[in-house]
Amino acid sequence: MLVAAAAAVALLAPQAAGQTGLHEPIPAPQHDPFYSPPDPIPDVAAGTVLRSRPVTVRALAVTVPVRSWLMLYRSTDTHGEPEAVSGTVLVADTPWTGGPRPLVTYAVGSHGLGPQCAPSYQMRQGQDPELGLISLALSRGWAVVVTDYEGSGTPGPHTYAAGHTTGQAVLDAARAAQRLPQAGLDPAGPVGVWGYSEGGIGASWAGELAPPTRRSCGSPASPPAGPPPTSNRWSATSTAARSPGSPWQARSGWPPHTRACRSARS
Numbered sequence: 001m002l003v004a005a006a007a008a009v010a011l012l013a014p015q016a017a018g019q020t021g022l023h024e025p026i027p028a029p030q031h032d033p034f035y036s037p038p039d040p041i042p043d044v045a046a047g048t049v050l051r052s053r054p055v056t057v058r059a060l061a062v063t064v065p066v067r068s069w070l071m072l073y074r075s076t077d078t079h080g081e082p083e084a085v086s087g088t089v090l091v092a093d094t095p096w097t098g099g100p101r102p103l104v105t106y107a108v109g110s111h112g113l114g115p116q117c118a119p120s121y122q123m124r125q126g127q128d129p130e131l132g133l134i135s136l137a138l139s140r141g142w143a144v145v146v147t148d149y150e151g152s153g154t155p156g157p158h159t160y161a162a163g164h165t166t167g168q169a170v171l172d173a174a175r176a177a178q179r180l181p182q183a184g185l186d187p188a189g190p191v192g193v194w195g196y197s198e199g200g201i202g203a204s205w206a207g208e209l210a211p212p213t214r215r216s217c218g219s220p221a222s223p224p225a226g227p228p229p230t231s232n233r234w235s236a237t238s239t240a241a242r243s244p245g246s247p248w249q250a251r252s253g254w255p256p257h258t259r260a261c262r263s264a265r266s
Contacts, residue, residue, distance in 0.1 A: 047175025109197025167205025
């Protein structure tokens with residue numbers, strides 16, 4: 001945890017200087033009405049933002065210099081039923097030139113089964129162990145969206161390592177981030193998918209479920225994908241590798257066990 005926070009601060013240090021101090025107590029998701037899904041779930045497209053509010057992301061006591069929002073968005077569960085999932089959108093607080101700002105939809109590793117383990121809560125508490133990795137993308141000027149997955153943050157059992165619903169939550173988080181007006185992202189801009197540990201399952205399933213019609217994948221030992229080219233709609237990098245005849249299996253040790261996939265519109 002300390003290493004992740006130090007990495008985040010180091011990457012964004014010039015902007016974060018002096019932004020330290022105690023903050024007001026933050027209610028855990030089970031005590032925060034924001035996380036309660038509307039009943040029934042509105043009949044809207046997957047990736048539609050149901051509600052949002054600005055939040056502050058911290059690395060320990062240091063405020064991370066990004067624009068960020070907590071959001072509840074519409075996704076789809078394993079049975080094809082609509083559901084609400086929570087997540088966080090972070091946009092680098094630096095100007096972007098050269099086309100639409102790239103977006104990375106980041107799939108976290110195992111955080112825990114309780115609602116207080118949700119990344120959207122941990123990042124506001126200054127306790128998220130993967131903020132250092134997320135900051136690598138932010139330091140390039142990219143935007144990042146981090147899903148909480150089904151049942152983590154929002155009520156209900158957390159669908160730990162359930163590939164289809166996890167991958168769908170990762171994809172729909174990207175759609176929601178690009179539809180969030182405050183974020184200022186281009187809905188047709190490039191999207192990268194990056195996952196670690198349990199998130200490797202989500203990122204790999206996102207690659208399977210992504211809509212583009214043409215896809216090419218590197219070998220499990222290939223390096224992580226670079227900035228998504230503007231001609232590509234989806235680009236995925238994860239800690240997962242695929243064995244012949246088996247579903248995607250998560251592996252640790254990024255980047256040696258990395259599978260890079262890129263998809264493009266035909």
